[in-house]
Amino acid sequence: MEKVEVKELLEAGVHFGHLTRKWDPNMAPYIYMERNGIHIINLYKTAAKINETAEAMKKIAASGKKILFVATKKQAKDIVADKAGAVNQPYITERWPGGMLTNFVTIRKAVKKMASIDRMKKDGTFNSLSKKERLQVDRQRAKLEKNLGSISDMTRLPGALFVVDIKREHIAIKEAQKLNIPIFAMVDTNSDPRQVDYVIPANDDASKSIDKVLSIVTSAVADGLNERKAEKSDKDAAAAAPAPKAEAKKAAPVAAQEEE
Known part of the structure; x- marks a missing residue:
């Protein structure tokens, strides 16, 4: 896993914070200075925190658990959908469905409903409905897809959440805290x-900054998934290995008989 360069973060504008009057004093340890009424984030601390986060996310991915990415703000939506989708992780980029974690059973039911509509379309049941009913089902399917499409493969609660802008996604944060899901x-x-749990002090408003940070963490997730794959194929190979030896032993007496 590559270590993060401060220069790269600087070029992406990760260091630009908010107006000083809007600050949260608890962010003081991560602030380097104030410039023109704006807080500047200490990128050395950001780089260290990104490395720490990437390492932890890599481990979660390697363990086979999913990381749910959450970002509903305009400048983050497409980046998150693209990067999380590329490493096969679930994401929420529309509106956080209330109870997404705390009432996961209900959310799963909605996802199953989506799957059953898809089955109806495949087996022809859909075509036997009236035009009005078909329209209603299609509308329902589109709505479910918009809100839940990217989590349709999530059969259990995620191993962690990755959030862009915790102020905006405060409901998601609260639900994860309730269930002790790492954030x-x-x-x-x-x-x-x-x-x-893992803070990356960074500009969460500029798309360049969001893109930079997400590229690094999703690349770590990809490393974790590759590790898991390699481990699995090693195990499969080990499980298959003893079989030929047993065959060789069986074959030996036959060969001996032939020589006689």
Whole structure:
């Protein structure tokens, strides 16, 4: 896993915080200075925190658990959908469905409903409905897809959450805290870092900054998934290995008989 360079973070504008009057005093340890009424984040601390976060996320991915990415703000949505989707992790980029974690059973029912509509379309049941009913089902399917499409493969609660902008996603944060699900997050100078297990002090408003941080952490997730894959194929190979030896022993007496 590559170590993060401060220069890269600087170029992406990760260091720009909020206006000083909007700050949360708990972010003081991560603030380097004030410039033109804006807080500047200490990128050496950011780099260290990104490395720490990436390492932890890599372990979670390697263990086979999913990391749910949450970002509903305009400048983060597409980046999160793209990066999380690329490493096969679930994400929420529309509206956080209340009870997504604390009432996971209900959310699973909605996902199953989506799957049953898909089955209806495949087996032809859908075509036997009236035009009005078909329209209603289609609308329902589109709504479910919009809100839950990216989590349709999530059959159990995630191993962790990765959040962009904890102020905006406060409901998601509260639900994860209730269930003791670890929270990774990009935290800007206007937010309280005490709500998060792994804090990445960073500009959570600029798409370049969001893109940079997400590229690093999702690359760590990919490393974890590859490790898991390699381990699995090693295990499979080990399990299959003894079989040929047994065959060789069986074959030996036959060969001996032939020589006689």
